[in-house]
Amino acid sequence: MSNPVSSLGHWSLRVVQQLGRMAVFAVAMAAAAVKPPLRVASFVRELYKIGVLSLIIICVSGLAVGMVLGLQGYHTLVRFGAQHSLGAVVGLSLIRELGPVLAALLVIGRAGSAVAAEIGSMVATEQLDGLRMLSIDPVGLVAAPRAAAMLTAMPLLTALFIICGLAGGYISGVGLMHGDPGSYMASLRANVDFHGDMIGSLIKSVAFGALVGVVATYRGYASAPTSEGVSAATTSTVVIGSVSVLLLDYVITALWGV
């Protein structure tokens, strides 16, 4: 039986090794993405699968989160007589934090897992080896367009999530709780700063998009060529992706205050 210290050492080495491989994979993917031939059709197809097919889940979730924020915010603010600030509370919560994070978590669950499963099944059926034998780099053909589409779709989906959330907050705070519509919009406009809040939100969503794109494609690419391997790749994409997004969110917030 190995002792706990030795096991911890082995585990740490494996983690560092995996991180290193993922970093090398990310660099190779970035290089392949800008190297001719540019695979525009493939990129657009993946953008449709990752972005357009996520629209409903993003809109419904954004609306629901906004409505909850509106209700909770109203009940809390009314105790202090500050219900006129509801727009600012809902807006800042969504733009600075909840929008980028929740949109990323939703995209991981819907599209990230699908990307990992798709690439993993290509590994299991030797499709990637088939490409290698044709002297075609699967990183450039298969992984890079998917990661680029993820990077592009994430800020757009985040923006949509925030818009739906603001609408949800308005519906519950103004429509259901009979708050003042003018105050809602005025506090929103007065307190949301374009540079501090909107750009910060954009930076977060781009960082999350890059992270999720790398994690999903790498986990699929490095999966074992079995059905169990595909399943493990899908699960690990959701788990690693979600935890990484939350940790990165903290790092970005702590370092740059956005």
Add this chain to the structure above:
Amino acid sequence: MANVAMGEPGTKAESSGAVDTPPVVLDHVRMEFGGRRVIDDLSVGFPRGGISVILGGSGSGKSTILRLIGGLIRPTAGRVLIDGQDITDLSERRLYQLRRKLGMLFQGGALLDSSTVFDNLALPLREQTRMTAGQIADEVHATLAAVGVSDVDRLLPGQLSGGMLRRVALARAILRKPGILLCDEPFSGLDPASTKRIESLLTGINRQWGMTMIVVSHHIPSTMRMAQRILLLMGTRTVEGSPGELRSSADADIVDFLDEEPGTAPGMAKE
């Protein structure tokens, strides 16, 4: 595992002397997976322009040999030489260049399942040549016609029968007219008519283009008909020779192996 050189005197069955430098050579190759030794000190050369068949039980390392030759995996020890070039330590970039000399027919076809047959074949031409769309279409249709499946170009691989899928995969493998063609279990899961069709296609391509073919097979009747040389992997022993030499061998293991029905030889999994 013994060292053998196809085209040179084998360990068990005697064979004729070498007439040309083999385009594919495995030199003292050892391959381990997770500590399990699959190939142990194998040295073999495959003759240029000939059809060499690798026979052996499941887990004997037949497909591993093809993957080593294709550079898809690297040996634990030893060297793999393609046209005299050691590919063991080549970078992935150099391997992509070298693989232009190789074609590979995978057991499951390995076609991109979300692309049509036409796009599967057109892909390497679009990626690696300056051919126009019309030239690519002509080349793809000519190659599909050569393997007898000219009317399936708009279908997805999942819509093809097993025999058709194998022929489309063969068409993709020979599209760039490689000097060396690797075939992994080309007859597995096929009915007798499809098996004969694939067999005649392979022998026809070999005769017409003089491709060096290395075929992994469980199918002994086809092997005996098409092979010029056979490499027989039997656990710790490796035996090499022509079909006639192996058929006339008095070695009990060889006789047992060759007399079994396809897929039921000792240690072989039924397909």
